[in-house]
Amino acid sequence: MDVVTPFEGIGASVRRKEDLRFLSGRGQYTDDINRPNQTYAYILRSPHAHARIAGIDFAAARSMPGVVAIFTGADMPDLGGIPCGWQIHNKDGSPMAEPMHPVLAVGKVRFVGDAVAVVIAESRTQAKDAAEAINVDYDVLPAVAGVEAAIAPGAPNVHDDVPGNVCYDWHIGDSAVNATAFAGASKVIEFDLVNNRLVPNAMEPRAAIGDFDRTTDEYTLFTTSQNPHVIRLLMGAFVLHLPEHKLRVVAPDVGGGFGSKIFHYAEEAIVTWAAGKVCRPVKWTADRTESFLTDAHGRDHVTKARLALDANGKFLALHVQTLANMGAYLSTFATSVPTYLYATLLSGVYTTPTVYAEVKAVFTNTVPVDAYRGAGRPEATFLLERLVDVAARETGIDRVEIRRRNFIPADAFPYQTPVALQYDSGDYKATLDMGLEAAGWAEFEQRRAEAKARGKLRGIGISTYVEACGIAPSAVVGSLGARAGLYEVGTIRVHPTGSVTVLTGTHSHGQGHETTLAQLVTDRLGVPLAQVDIVHGDTAKIPFGMGTYGSRSLAVGGSAMVKAMDKIVMKARKIAAHLMEASVEDVEFDRGTFRVAGTDKTKSWGEIALTAYVPHNYPIEELEPGLDETAFYDPKNFTYPGGCHICEVEIEPETGQVTVVNFTAVDDVGRVINPMIVEGQVQGGVCQGIGQALLESAIYDENGQLLSASFMDYQMPRAEDLPPVSVATHTTLCTHNPLGVKGCGEVGAIGSPPAVINAVVDALKEYGVRHIEMPATPAKIWNIINAGHKLAAE
Amino acid sequence: MYDFAYHKPTSVADAVKILSADPDARPISGGQTLLPALKHRLNKPTSVVDLSGIAELKGIKRNGDTLVIGALAKHVEVSNSPEVKAAIPALAMMAGTIGDTQVRNRGTIGGSVANNDPAADYPSAVLGLGATVVTDKRRIAADDFFQGMFTTALEPGELLVAIEFPIPEKAGYAKMRNPASRYVMAGVFVAKTTSGVRVVVNGAGPGVFRQAEMEKALSASWSEAAVAGIKQSADGLNGDIHGSAEYRAHLVTVMAKRAVAAAG
Numbered sequence A: 001m002d003v004v005t006p007f008e009g010i011g012a013s014v015r016r017k018e019d020l021r022f023l024s025g026r027g028q029y030t031d032d033i034n035r036p037n038q039t040y041a042y043i044l045r046s047p048h049a050h051a052r053i054a055g056i057d058f059a060a061a062r063s064m065p066g067v068v069a070i071f072t073g074a075d076m077p078d079l080g081g082i083p084c085g086w087q088i089h090n091k092d093g094s095p096m097a098e099p100m101h102p103v104l105a106v107g108k109v110r111f112v113g114d115a116v117a118v119v120i121a122e123s124r125t126q127a128k129d130a131a132e133a134i135n136v137d138y139d140v141l142p143a144v145a146g147v148e149a150a151i152a153p154g155a156p157n158v159h160d161d162v163p164g165n166v167c168y169d170w171h172i173g174d175s176a177v178n179a180t181a182f183a184g185a186s187k188v189i190e191f192d193l194v195n196n197r198l199v200p201n202a203m204e205p206r207a208a209i210g211d212f213d214r215t216t217d218e219y220t221l222f223t224t225s226q227n228p229h230v231i232r233l234l235m236g237a238f239v240l241h242l243p244e245h246k247l248r249v250v251a252p253d254v255g256g257g258f259g260s261k262i263f264h265y266a267e268e269a270i271v272t273w274a275a276g277k278v279c280r281p282v283k284w285t286a287d288r289t290e291s292f293l294t295d296a297h298g299r300d301h302v303t304k305a306r307l308a309l310d311a312n313g314k315f316l317a318l319h320v321q322t323l324a325n326m327g328a329y330l331s332t333f334a335t336s337v338p339t340y341l342y343a344t345l346l347s348g349v350y351t352t353p354t355v356y357a358e359v360k361a362v363f364t365n366t367v368p369v370d371a372y373r374g375a376g377r378p379e380a381t382f383l384l385e386r387l388v389d390v391a392a393r394e395t396g397i398d399r400v401e402i403r404r405r406n407f408i409p410a411d412a413f414p415y416q417t418p419v420a421l422q423y424d425s426g427d428y429k430a431t432l433d434m435g436l437e438a439a440g441w442a443e444f445e446q447r448r449a450e451a452k453a454r455g456k457l458r459g460i461g462i463s464t465y466v467e468a469c470g471i472a473p474s475a476v477v478g479s480l481g482a483r484a485g486l487y488e489v490g491t492i493r494v495h496p497t498g499s500v501t502v503l504t505g506t507h508s509h510g511q512g513h514e515t516t517l518a519q520l521v522t523d524r525l526g527v528p529l530a531q532v533d534i535v536h537g538d539t540a541k542i543p544f545g546m547g548t549y550g551s552r553s554l555a556v557g558g559s560a561m562v563k564a565m566d567k568i569v570m571k572a573r574k575i576a577a578h579l580m581e582a583s584v585e586d587v588e589f590d591r592g593t594f595r596v597a598g599t600d601k602t603k604s605w606g607e608i609a610l611t612a613y614v615p616h617n618y619p620i621e622e623l624e625p626g627l628d629e630t631a632f633y634d635p636k637n638f639t640y641p642g643g644c645h646i647c648e649v650e651i652e653p654e655t656g657q658v659t660v661v662n663f664t665a666v667d668d669v670g671r672v673i674n675p676m677i678v679e680g681q682v683q684g685g686v687c688q689g690i691g692q693a694l695l696e697s698a699i700y701d702e703n704g705q706l707l708s709a710s711f712m713d714y715q716m717p718r719a720e721d722l723p724p725v726s727v728a729t730h731t732t733l734c735t736h737n738p739l740g741v742k743g744c745g746e747v748g749a750i751g752s753p754p755a756v757i758n759a760v761v762d763a764l765k766e767y768g769v770r771h772i773e774m775p776a777t778p779a780k781i782w783n784i785i786n787a788g789h790k791l792a793a794e
Numbered sequence B: 001m002y003d004f005a006y007h008k009p010t011s012v013a014d015a016v017k018i019l020s021a022d023p024d025a026r027p028i029s030g031g032q033t034l035l036p037a038l039k040h041r042l043n044k045p046t047s048v049v050d051l052s053g054i055a056e057l058k059g060i061k062r063n064g065d066t067l068v069i070g071a072l073a074k075h076v077e078v079s080n081s082p083e084v085k086a087a088i089p090a091l092a093m094m095a096g097t098i099g100d101t102q103v104r105n106r107g108t109i110g111g112s113v114a115n116n117d118p119a120a121d122y123p124s125a126v127l128g129l130g131a132t133v134v135t136d137k138r139r140i141a142a143d144d145f146f147q148g149m150f151t152t153a154l155e156p157g158e159l160l161v162a163i164e165f166p167i168p169e170k171a172g173y174a175k176m177r178n179p180a181s182r183y184v185m186a187g188v189f190v191a192k193t194t195s196g197v198r199v200v201v202n203g204a205g206p207g208v209f210r211q212a213e214m215e216k217a218l219s220a221s222w223s224e225a226a227v228a229g230i231k232q233s234a235d236g237l238n239g240d241i242h243g244s245a246e247y248r249a250h251l252v253t254v255m256a257k258r259a260v261a262a263a264g
């Protein structure tokens, strides 16, 4: 056995094992897979946001070259609708409205891009040609795209059986206690804001291949998913009515998800079902336009908030009313995002004693909205951190000072918030102090003056945040309406010569699990990193799993691995005790070596592994051969990363152009396994946050047409838009998982947007701006500056 | 993309023969505009005539007071050309800011000028320098060539062969990019030429146009201050999700100042 270098274990910035494959173009993505005798699906989509389908004529298309089959919603009477995974209840206790989401439209189309028919042909081009020959007779109906318009009296109903378009009207907190606190306030800040709608834009568009083996009745789906077992469960049980043992779901290499590949999409059901009908593999790959039109979008909240303060600037109460856009149908986790992933975070890092939040989820004629990096927590953080800045300005208290006055102190953990969560650990003052220092906060006014001399408006902004991830305790989420458990599964398979294969129920689509999870094994078992492989993304290989989202892979999946490794080590110690003729209690194990305590008797990891599989000298009466253990881990609580983000911008007053000149992130993500990967994750998240704050916006016109439906009009962040992002960590350990880890996948996107907007507002302070909606585009900023000049001139 | 026939002629005459025989045939140069349109099925030509094999359309040379740039000159070639850099540095600079590296390595001046996208860069230089567009059958003055959004004086089947730029005393260009597409949101090209001062606006309106008031002011005094107070009217300018017509009008003045500063 090799001697293990300590540099590969926990805390080592080892290079990513998967990168050679990715950087040399040898990743295997869904679209890289081709099955023998494969056909191609093209999905005919609605050009209208809202219309009744009076008829579909595909006689001509059916006889076009290469066409194998054409199906519409009418061909699928036995299929279930696309299910929603989380049931929310109204204020009065009744369940939310849950209208049918047919796999292919039946009777009506409800957004531009809604699937109307599928053409299956010998080639993609033939399928597309035939789709163009299908004649759909639409009776176009008035459409509604925005949440406020959708709940206005007389608005068109997206679903005939949901008059008024409200999916649910939910609340959390005690309204009476809240009202009393407001009554005693010395100051109340009222503030309205919008959280802009985003298109996720993973680099790899969605794709799916359905395959059917008529000799075994087995279906296989290859798909761009963050959670193949969840897709198997949702699609098998609810849509296609297939038992799990006859349905295999494979999510091979996946080129980014950011949440958009969590959900079960109609195309997955279409290709799987159609493969059974045509008895041939059916492949579908989205083009970029389809990604814009049909990947679930993110965010899209309209919010009114009120914050009550006492005379010393202490927060007394917060009242929030939010309208959340669900789009036309309920996507898998859509309903949980503006409720349990949003309103429960409205206490933030502050001791606000009462928070009351009311959330109305609303149907519109737009593509469904669901979780997108951060999911609910960026919306909560943006609201709070903008509100706190406004409160600071309007009370005359310094914005750092008002935060300090209201922080949950480091000695108050575990801390019970008024909105259901119990934070286990954190030190917000520490991350703030580190952030201020790293960003040169104290010297900022010099930089502002220097910029002014160059004709630039410079501003600095801060955001201090907490989020809840590592989702999640099954019992808790179950009581809140989740229709699934959120534990994780890990199998540690030790091979006879000591190398290790890990089967994990989490899924890596860019995060580097093949490295980070392997480091856990190296650290605990002493096996060199090169001898540890992580297998994920295939229901035929992995016992079970809930997948990757909500920064849960390490906190939940990694903890499952630790539990499985504990079982392995326990068994291995028994084998070692037998070989060394000692009692188990006396056998110590440390990174690859078993030793009888206080002696120089040792056995190596490799010897024990070999003995487990070649059990010639073995306690066969008490112990089974083999060294292969599985563990399920269900966390006791969420994890609570937090920290401080500071952004510095310069604005060119003539054009309104904002340049982010500095960005400092100090995050507490719990124990850091691989600092380089954490840095990368935080940087990526911050870039998406800057994208949301300054650049990105999904804009529908009043007829429900997506105006920003390509990169010509949707501004993805480019390298030149982004500053160097300085990343530091300050660790308080998670107290309830065995690794002490919290999660780092989403913090960047959660903490950063308000830091950016706070900086922009600060830069424009001489113009008396209270707020700027995201994205703060040059045109918007110029309007403010221009209006300011006019004001001065009058 | 729909099916089409593919031709690769080696002379202008052969290309014109194919194009004039079939009104639905389309020439292709760099393909940076035509290919995306084909991919999105927005265009259904019967045949595509690839000009890349025609030597007559290539090359950049100086003829006395004129710089002649062949239609097939790629953006990267114009940007790096010593002749262009020496004669009209503003043009070389402009070429180096079109799109991204991939686009500059494929896209051509002929394709860009024939296409006359209101948000394109080159048309402003062609009009701003009072250039002459040379086709397979005639010579067209820039003032007559650009006829509004995606419309030019080229007749069906007529090929743009080269552009002749009179070398100016000085010229400058400045633009604000559209935040998403990075095409021009509002740009201004200024030139002091033997036949007078020319100021051309691109990006902001439905096509390139000359800014007479600024031309007059710069003729009187070539300075940033001369244009700083001139307001472009927002009437007829573009307004969209990226900015209003008023914003674009404002940018015209800002970019005019910067273009003058760049010209020196």
Ligand SMILES: Cc1cc2nc3c(=O)[nH]c(=O)nc-3n(C[C@H](O)[C@H](O)[C@H](O)COP(=O)(O)OP(=O)(O)OC[C@H]3O[C@@H](n4cnc5c(N)ncnc54)[C@H](O)[C@@H]3O)c2cc1C
Residues within 6 Å of the ligand: B026, B027, B028, B029, B030, B031, B032, B033, B034, B035, B051, B071, B097, B098, B099, B100, B103, B106, B107, B108, B109, B110, B111, B112, B114, B115, B117, B119, B120, B121, B122, B154, B158, B159, B160, B161, B182, B183, B184
């Ligand atoms: C991502 C991206 C970014 C871009 N950004 C910019 C930008 O910032 N600024 C900018 O100005 N442009 C930009 N462009 C456009 C680019 O400059 C193209 O090169 C240009 O629009 C067309 O040139 P082309 O050689 O590719 O023409 P093609 O696409 O080959 O042809 C364009 C049109 O002109 C016709 N045509 C081509 N050659 C001739 C000829 N010799 N005679 C007659 N007709 C002809 C074709 O039939 C077609 O209709 C961008 C393009 C892309 C893809």
